[in-house]
Amino acid sequence: MERIFSGIQPSGIPTLGNYLGAIRNWVRLQDDHDCLWCVVDLHAITAWQDPSALLEQSLEMAAVLLACGVDPMRHILFLQSSVRAHVQLAWIFNCVARLGWLNRMTQFKDKAGKDRENASCGLYVYPNLMAADIHAYHATRVPVGDDQRQHLELANDIAQKFNHDYGVEFFPTVQPLILGPAARVMSLRDGTKKMSKSDASDQSRINLNDDPEAIALKIRRAKTDPLPLPSEIDELAQRPETRNLVGIYAAMTDRDVGAVLKEHGGRGFGPFKAALTELIVEHLSPIASETRRFLNDRVALIDLLKKGADRAAAISDPIVSEAERLVGFVRVR
Numbered sequence: 609m610e611r612i613f614s615g616i617q618p619s620g621i622p623t624l625g626n627y628l629g630a631i632r633n634w635v636r637l638q639d640d641h642d643c644l645w646c647v648v649d650l651h652a653i654t655a656w657q658d659p660s661a662l663l664e665q666s667l668e669m670a671a672v673l674l675a676c677g678v679d680p681m682r683h684i685l686f687l688q689s690s691v692r693a694h695v696q697l698a699w700i701f702n703c704v705a706r707l708g709w710l711n712r713m714t715q716f717k718d719k720a721g722k723d724r725e726n727a728s729c730g731l732y733v734y735p736n737l738m739a740a741d742i743h744a745y746h747a748t749r750v751p752v753g754d755d756q757r758q759h760l761e762l763a764n765d766i767a768q769k770f771n772h773d774y775g776v777e778f779f780p781t782v783q784p785l786i787l788g789p790a791a792r793v794m795s796l797r798d799g800t801k802k803m804s805k806s807d808a809s810d811q812s813r814i815n816l817n818d819d820p821e822a823i824a825l826k827i828r829r830a831k832t833d834p835l836p837l838p839s840e841i842d843e844l845a846q847r848p849e850t851r852n853l854v855g856i857y858a859a860m861t862d863r864d865v866g867a868v869l870k871e872h873g874g875r876g877f878g879p880f881k882a883a884l885t886e887l888i889v890e891h892l893s894p895i896a897s898e899t900r901r902f903l904n905d906r907v908a909l910i911d912l913l914k915k916g917a918d919r920a921a922a923i924s925d926p927i928v929s930e931a932e933r934l935v936g937f938v939r940v941r
């Protein structure tokens with residue numbers, strides 16, 4: 609079976625967009641892959657994180673993943689900072705990757721913005737750490753959103769240069785599993801912007817821990833237009849907010865947009881929004897209550913994450929040791 613690695617930042621309760629776009633796909637990939645799911649707290653501190661918030665959010669993200677169906681027995685769930693191999697391999701990769709390569713990374717430019725001089729060095733070498741995450745396990749498949757494609761190309765460039773420089777075939781090529789269009793859940797206030805945890809308006813997103821009343825209110829207030837729902841997919845092109853709601857409905861029922869329009873086309877938004885609310889509530893309520901259950905027993909949660917870290921380290925330690933030997937470090941242990 610192919611080995612999958614993917615990471616998610618502990619940046620607060622995920623949105624419905626994160627769920628449909630990433631987490632739900634992770635859960636499905638578990639059927640026919642060996643998976644490592646990592647809460648990437650080392651990546652998180654490339655931008656300032658309040659320590660107690662980081663701690664809470666890391667546990668929260670682990671709990672959410674478990675609540676969504678990540679299976680910590682058949683697969684591995686762990687926190688990045690709890691497995692040393694990531695940092696050890698990242699240092700080697702800092703010395704393999706070229707400045708020119710990192711200078712081309714569009715995400716650094718976006719995140720550093722105008723105040724580039726004040727960005728952390730960690731933000732700059734973020735992609736090298738991400739490459740280390742994957743290669744420390746010889747993972748070959750990486751489910752990510754489209755925005756991470758360039759980072760995976762860099763991971764392949766690093767593997768290739770390492771293999772070339774040290775005359776080995778050690779790190780395999782990784783294949784991105786770019787997650788499908790169901791992934792593109794947009795803001796409820798503006799159908800042209802992605803639904804985001806960082807949007808100023810909480811009304812723009814559904815959080816995985818929203819209660820039924822909050823969900824109902826947000827969907828009721830979600831921006832639409834005065835026309836009824838269209839019957840043809842083409843007609844969605846000019847109506848981003850409508851397309852978004854129909855897209856969410858389709859993703860949540862595992863149907864295509866055409867099928868949803870067949871059922872709801874020609875009707876007004878009132879009944880459609882009511883049906884959508886019901887769907888979302890039905891889906892998210894068990895996730896919210898399971899998340900709470902995992903968070904309420906911290907000792908058990910931390911124990912589960914320790915077991916995950918031990919199992920992750922058992923895979924990555926020998927791989928990173930071998931990389932260190934190839935580089936020419938004296939192995940004294």
Ligand code: TRP
Nearest residue numbers: 613614615616648651738741750
């Ligand atoms: N950079 C990824 C993101 O922001 C998170 C991540 C870190 C990751 N390490 C990874 C994803 C390794 C896939 C594989 O979405």
